Amino acid sequence: MATGMLHTHYLMVVLFTLIYLIKTILLLSDRDELLEKFKKKTKIAEMVVSFGFLATGIFLMTQLPAINMYHIIKISLVFLSIPLAVVGFKNKNKVLASFSFFLIVASFSLAYKAKEAKAGKKSMAMTGKELFEEKCSLCHGNDGKLGLSGAKDLSLTALNHEGIVGIITNGKNAMTSYKSTLSVEQIEAVSSYIETDLKGK
Ligand code: HEC
Incomplete structure (x- = not known):
């Protein structure tokens, strides 16, 4: 219409x-x-x-x-x-x-x-949730619990904000670095999403 x-x-x-x-x-x-x-x-x-x-x-x-x-x-x-x-x-x-x-x-x-x-x-609004579902859920799943190719269960993560930002920025083992594919703001957004919507859920 x-x-x-x-x-x-x-x-x-x-x-x-x-x-x-x-x-x-x-x-x-x-x-x-x-x-x-x-x-x-x-x-x-x-x-x-x-x-x-x-x-x-x-x-x-x-x-x-x-x-x-x-x-x-x-x-x-x-x-x-x-x-x-x-x-x-x-x-x-x-x-x-x-x-x-x-x-x-x-x-x-x-x-x-x-x-x-x-x-x-x-x-800009394609932050947090949407970014996570597009880039991360492949290994982590939409709820963060999938654990494909050794991905950590994000609902159980003990990392604080800096720790999460650090892993996304620099990568770790099977997880690649997102330094060149995501902007600092996008990494912030996706980290906040993990903390508020996945961690402890
Ligand atoms: C190719 C699969 C894959 C993709 C895609 C992926 N990850 Fe991971 N992720 C992993 C693996 C594997 C680990 C465990 C690394 C280790 O500690 O050995 C991990 C660990 C993490 C951790 C640390 C959890 C902890 O408690 O130690 C965070 C946070 C994380 N990923 C966030 C993300 C975010 C955000 C994205 C998307 C931008 C993403 N990951 C995309 C595989 C992936």
Whole structure:
């Protein structure tokens, strides 16, 4: 449902921007007659697209788990650009119209940034549990008790935090070193996971 909505939103955004871009170009190049014709021809399409663009955007907003700074700036830019565009095109004010177009484009790059920030958070969140299950459960098992190829039962480990970090970082016997495959933060995360969720369980 949400992905279908997202695709509809993207489509609306593209159409909206395209209409907007053509209008801005016509205004900037003093093709007033053509601009009027284009405006008339696309009037209904523009209404539908603008409505679809805002409606899908608002719906998607309500689906967000958390609204971050990028979302707020993005929405503010979109809402700021609309009156600017209306006034700009009405008065044939090139500066206002171009500025409004610029705001729309800027809001897209923010949308992209917001997505990136989300993706970054997700990979940071791939900490502890997920890392353990991906890299370590092969020998230790999801519960730490598997003991394959001589792996120690992690629920029984007597090691403290430094000891666990040390073994993961440097390896021991059949267990390889994770120095080059995991970052210091990831080793910290997976160690904390062992201590809080596996040790003594
Ligand atoms: C190839 C199998 C294998 C994989 C994969 C593996 N280990 Fe181990 N692990 C071992 C073996 C074998 C030992 C026992 C080493 C020894 O003391 O001889 C061990 C020991 C440990 C210990 C020390 C336990 C103790 O009480 O002495 C910790 C902590 C540990 N592993 C964590 C991890 C973590 C975290 C990962 C994933 C990042 C991981 N291991 C991946 C095989 C593995």
